[in-house]
Amino acid sequence: MAKTSEKSPAKSLDWSTLLQSGNRIFIGSHAAAPQALLADLMARCKNLHDIELVQLMVLADNCWAEQRYSDLFKINALFIAGDKVRSAVAEGRADYTPCFLSEVPALFKNEILPLDAALVMVSPPDAFGYCSLGVSVDAVSAAVRSAKKVIAQINPKMPRTNGYTFIHQSQIHAFIEQAEDLPELPAPKLDEVTERIGQYVSMLIEDGATLQLGIGKIPEAVLRYLGNHKDLGVHSEVISDGVMELITKGVINNRKKTFHPGKTVTSFCMGSKALYDFVDGNPHVEFYPSEYVNSPTNIARNDAMIAINSAIEVDLTGQVVSDSIGHKFYSGIGGQVDFSRGASMSKGGKPIIALPSTAKNGTVSRIVATITEGGGVVTSRGHVHYVVTEFGVASLRGKSIRERALELIRVAHPKFRKQLLDEVRTHYWVPHYQKDYPKDVVELGKVGVKTLTIAGEQFDLRALNPADERRLQEFFYSHTKETLLLRYNHHPKQMSREKSCTLVSVDQSRDLALCIVKQQGSVLEIQAVGRYYLNETDNSAEVAFVTRERHHGKGMAKRLLEEMIKIARMRELNRMLAYVRADNKPMQKVFEKAGFKRIASGDPDEVYLELPLKAVEPEK
Structure with missing residues (x-):
């Protein structure tokens, strides 16, 4: 000295x-x-x-x-x-x-x-x-x-x-x-909104991924829902008690890391005394300077790097404001851009922004048409792949401004969706024919997505929504003439974006449109679509399906029909009915196995099937 x-x-x-x-x-x-x-x-x-x-x-x-x-x-x-x-x-x-x-x-x-x-x-x-x-x-x-x-x-x-x-x-x-106890950071109390955000983010994390998380309610909620994951790693500017707990349980073991394998890499930690005791002399946790840990190049050396950060507001093009509320500076840039950029360069990486959909007790939307005056963009619209709220996951990578706007409106709070659509329409970010804003199928549950395993593959069942416009158009043009004939009873030759928009812009509280999708990162492909249209005169619904050819006979229509029957019962419909071409034997079997009965029809080319949902009371 x-x-x-x-x-x-x-x-x-x-x-x-x-x-x-x-x-x-x-x-x-x-x-x-x-x-x-x-x-x-x-x-x-x-x-x-x-x-x-x-x-x-x-x-x-x-x-x-x-x-x-x-x-x-x-x-x-x-x-x-x-x-x-x-x-x-x-x-x-x-x-x-x-x-x-x-x-x-x-x-x-x-x-x-x-x-x-x-x-x-x-x-x-x-x-x-x-x-x-x-x-x-x-x-x-x-x-x-x-x-x-x-x-x-x-x-x-x-x-x-x-x-x-x-x-x-x-x-x-x-x-x-001078001896001095290190200041502790109490574990945050999680609410229902934060829990749901944690669930959605956890769905984006695959086994073997490497994580970056911050401090606060959302990161802790994410960690809480990773208990069944395997072989996770950590390369993060900060670690918390939640990370310590998953290391102790063996969920985080860093075995699959491609950069510093076997080690949890960080630059600082904040939490309880138990956390400070945990890192004391721990050879499995290594601390490095910010220029090393936060280097986008080093971050990208981790395959499947998942960067999870938060924001104050996100506009409908995907710009992220995270250091200011209007003209008032609130926090800082920190490592958000470092990790968003690094994760985007990582093989299989995912930069995620997670935030509640509203602020000020639900009176203000944090998904906004345009950034609040004075607010500054920390993370650009080109950096973010996913935005997550308690209403779902908006996938932005490779999306046009129109598609981004519709994706982000879908994860905004329902009470602000119409207003947001009206505002962006004035800037021509969405076309004049896009009149309906996304509506949820509440009967699918709070998360709104069901994971299915069909023929050994994993798929998601969810509601069709306006952001699926281009994907539905691609789905239509993938069909053979035979499939189109069986579905529409004629051979339609065109599916315009306007027509596709009409088909995905569904009032899900009245009619119903579900789809099964295959999503790998930002790549999404529709595999099957099931719909019913409500007939209010007799409280019935007419059902129709179409499945991508390579999945015919694997049970996708069956899974969609099961879900639709369940929702129809919850909505207390009287009956469901279907019209199927007489030569479409496989689809007839799907309906009959679900309990539909053939009803005499005067058309020899078409089979009419019906499923009563309510017991008919005898006439007095």
């Missing part, structure tokens, strides 16, 4: 010999802020003024951001967190510098933000003189290597973590030794 550190550990420091007015200092981030060290500085600052204090998120009360310290500090937040910092930025007493987390270290190294000092918390030195940066390596590592002076709080309660976490005591210019 330097001369000031060769003596016994100081309980307080002579800051006038360490700092000068106008200096720029960096303070340790997240759960590793050296709070006793900062308290000593604030108590003994003497004649120091105008120190620029650079910080990321700090898990503390951020008292140094209060008005009473404005003569001593001017905060420069690279990520805004905490009410006091947020208020200081809003009032102009503090600055916000937007920056990708992967590029923050370069600000220090390249002296764009040259550091006079780094105030950090470390573990006691080992027998070889090395201290660990513990639970927060992220940008702290670069600050330690770049600052003219390193001033440390040596905390015996700081875990010694593995990876690129060590600093030799000779690099420390001054220190105090």
Whole structure:
């Protein structure tokens, strides 16, 4: 250590010999802020003024951001967190510098933000003189290597973590030794909306995938629904208690990772004392600096990389606002773009934005036609593959603006869907003939998707919706003349986009249109469609099906019919009926096996079948 550190550990420091007015200092981030060290500085600052204090998120009360310290500090937040910092930025007493987390270290190294000092918390030195940066390596590592002076709080309660976490005591210019419990982050309480978002996101994660998750309700909800997954890995800027629990259960074992196999890779952790104890000396969890963990190139070296991030609002083209609410800056860019870009470059990767559909107790839609004035785009419309709300998954990759708008309206809250469609129609993002907004089939359940295994393949059964317009058109043109004749009783030669739009824009509360789809990542293909049309005069429904030729005879029509009968009973219809060509024997068998009975018909070329759904009361 330097001369000031060769003596016994100081309980307080002579800051006038360490700092000068106008200096720029960096303070340790997240759960590793050296709070006793900062308290000593604030108590003994003497004649120091105008120190620029650079910080990321700090898990503390951020008292140094209060008005009473404005003569001593001017905060420069690279990520805004905490009410006091947020208020200081809003009032102009503090600055916000937007920056990708992967590029923050370069600000220090390249002296764009040259550091006079780094105030950090470390573990006691080992027998070889090395201290660990513990639970927060992220940008702290670069600050330690770049600052003219390193001033440390040596905390015996700081875990010694593995990876690129060590600093030799000779690099420390001054220190105090102060035991201090690390601040804990309580587990969030999950609500029904968050739980459903977690379910939808978990459906996008395949066994063997590598995950990046943040902190908060949605990441914890996702982790809760991964308990039956296998061989998951983690490459994430932060890990939480939920990650620890899945590692303990063996769900996360990093066996299938293609980058750092066998290791959970992170740059910091926040959570309970149990989590801090878990990472202490744990050889299976490695901490690396942000420029390494958040490098899109390194992220992409993980096959099947799943990046899960949140947002404040998403517009109907897919632009993501996540650091501001209108003109008010709220958080920061952080690692969202780093991981979205890295996951999009990964083989089989998926960048996901997950958010509740509304804010302010359901009064404001977070899916918006246009970004709120003053709001800034953090993640571009080209980066996002999926947007998830409690109403479903919007798949955006490879979609046109029209298709994106319809996909995102579908996952917006139902009470805002008509308004959103009306707003985007004025910009010609959707055509004039697109009059109906997506409606849910509530009888399919809250998730609205059922996973089917048919002939050894996995498919999804769900409602047909307006965003399927082009896919239905492709489905139509895939049919042979024979299939079209059996379905329509003639040979239609064209399925225009306008006609396709009419067929997918269904009032699902009245009529019913279900489909079976095969989806692999962003590739979606319709395999079968089943419909019924309500006849209000006698409360009956006429049923029709069409299946892709390669799946004929595999039972898709049967599965669709079973679901439609169930929904018709729930809606208390009197009966279902079907008209089938006399030469279409396979379809006749599907209906008859479901309980439909043949009814005499005057047309020899057509078979009429009927399924009573209600017992007919005898006439009195």
